[in-house]
Amino acid sequence: MSATDTVTLTLAQVEELCHSVLRRHGLGEAHIAPVTATIIAGERDECASHGVYRLLNCVHTLKSGKVVPDAVPVVDHMSMSLLRVDAAGGFAQLAFATGLPHLVEKAQATGIAAMGINRCVHFAALWPEIEALTGRGLVAFACTPSHAWVAPAGGTSPLFGTNPIAFGWPRPDGDPFVFDFATSAVARGEIELHRRAGKPIPLGWTIDAQGNPTTDAEAGLAGALLTFGGHKGSALSAMVELIAGPLIGDMTSAESLAHDDGAKASPYGGELIIAIDPIGFLGGAAAEHVQRAESLFDGITGQGARLPSRRRFAARRRTPEAGCRIPRTLYEELAALA
Template sequence: MPILTLDAARELAAAAFVRCGAAPAAAESTARALVEAEADGLTGHGLVRVPAYAAQVRAGKVRGDAAVTVGHPRPGLVAIDAAHGFAYPALDAAVAALPAVARSQGIAAAGIRRSHHCGAAGRPVERLAAEGLVAILFANTPAAMAPWGGARAVFGTNPLAFACPLPGRAPIVADLALSKVARGNIVAARRRGEPLPEGWALDAQGHPTTDPEAALKGTMLPLGDAKGTALALMVELLAAGLTGGRFAAEASSFLDAEGDPPGTGQLIVAIDAAALSPDAPERFAELAGLIEAQAGARLPGARRLALRAAAARDGIAVADALAAEIAAL
C-alpha cells in the first residue's frame, strides 16, 4: 500500500480529473477537498470518490468546465450557481464571499444551487470559523432515507456542520450526517468487500441488512429515529427549497454516472462571532474548557486534528488498487 504525501495525493487526483475533462481550477479545488477529507480520517469522502467523480465528468453528469457565478440579491445574501459542476468551487466561492458580508451585516447567508456532493461538510465552516465567524452548513443529498413510518426514500442523509472560533486555537467543528452513518461509509465498505454493522441500513424491501450493495439499493436508518427525519426535513427545506436546488427525491445519485446532474443545494449561514457580545469568543473558550477538563471528554473535531497533523507529517496510505485505478483514469 503506497504512502503518498498530501501534495502527491492532490496531484494524483487533480491530474485524473483534468484527463477526464475537468477544468484545472475545478480539478484542483475538488482534489484538495478530497485529500483534506482523507487526511482527517473521513475516507468515505476522500480519494475513494475519485473514480465515480471522474466517470460523471466524462458522462457530462458533472460539467467539468462549469463557471461558478456569484450574485448578491440582498445585502446579507450571497447567491451562488454551481452550474452543475463540482460543489467544491462553489463552496470556495461562498467561503471567500461570506466574511466581508457577515462583518458588515453581522450575519450573512450563501445559498448554492445546481450543486453536487459537498464531501466533508466541516471543512468549509472550519475555514469560516478561522475568520472569526460562527458558521453552519446545511446540504441535501440524493434520496436515501424514508420519513419516519414510511418506506420510500424522500430525504438524503442531509449532513449539517457547525464551526465556532476559539481564541488562539483551532475552532470547534461538528459535522454529522442525519443517517446513523454517512452514506460514504457504505460505499467504502462495498469497495473493501466488508459487511456493514447491524442497524445502519435497510434493503429495498425494508428489511435490515449488512450487505453494502443491498443497503445502497435500500434506505439508510436515521440518526435518532423520528427526530433524525425531522431534522432531515429541515435540511431539505433550507438547502434545496430555499436555494432553488433539487429535493432529494428529484436528484440523481452522487455515486454513478447515470442520469442528469443531481442539482442539489447547500446553505451556509455565517455570523460575526463578536456582533452580539464582544466577549463571545472568550465565553466559547470557557465552555470548551469545561468539556476538556473532564477525563475522557473531548471537543467535536479533536480527533480529526490529530489525524490531520499525522497525515501532514507522515502522508496517507492509499490502497494499491485505488491508486492504480486513479492513475489509469
C-alpha cells in the same frame, strides 16, 4: 489492513494524483485546485470515505455528463446580508470559493449573512466550508441535500438524502469547534467502502429493498439508509431538505435523484451556508464572550469526553510526516485512471 495491502503517499503525491486524474478526464483548470483541495482534506484528516476514494465518483460524474466541467459561477447579491452563487452545473467547490469573500464581507458588515449555492454538484464533506469561515473568526453553519437514499423514520422507501449538517465555532487559541455529520445513521460512502472491502455493516445503518434490517452492504445500498436517532434525525433531515432546497430555490433529494435518471452520479442541487460575526452581536465585548465559551469546552474535555473533530485535527498534524495510507486496490484503480 497490513502494509502490503496499502500504499503510502505524501500529501504532495495525493495532490499530483488528483490533478492527473481530474485533468485527464476533462475537468476544467479553474475547478481542479478547489476540488483537489477538498479531496486532500479528507485524506489529510484520515477520513477515507471523503478522500481519494471520491475521485472515482468525480470521474464517473464527469463521464456521465452530469457535471459541467468548465462551469463559471455567477454571484448575485440579493441584499446586504444575502447572496446566491449559481454554480452553473459545476462542482460546488469553485462556486463556494467564488462566493466566500462576499459572504465574509456581508457577515462582517451586518452581523449575519447567508449564501445559497444553486445548481451545484456536491460530493464531499462540509467541514472545508465551515473551517474557511471559522478561520476568519466567524461562527458557521452549512447543510445540503443529496440523492434520495434515506427512508424517513417509520418508512421503508428512500425519500431524504444523507443531508449533512455542519457547524463551526472559532476558538481564540487552537483548533475550532467543528462538527459535520450526516442525518442518516452513517454517510453513504462508509457503506460503499464496506461493500468494496467485502465487510458486513452494523445493524441500524440500512434496510434492504423489502424493508428488513440488513448487515449486507450491497443489500443496504439497494434498499434505504436509516436516519440517526429515529424521528429526531428524520426531522433534521426534513429541515435540510427544506432550507437547502425550496428555501433557496433548489432541488430536494428526491428531485436530485430524478435528475440523475439512473446515471449514479454525484448529487445535484443546492447548499446553504450561514455566517455569523460575534462582533455583530457583541461589539467590543466579543472577545470576552468568545473566551467565556472556553469554559464549556473545558467542561466537556475535563470529564474525559471528546470534542468533535479532535481526531481529524490530530490526524492533520500527523499525516504531513506519516503520509496517507490508501488501500492498494484503490490506488491501482486511481493510477489507471491517471
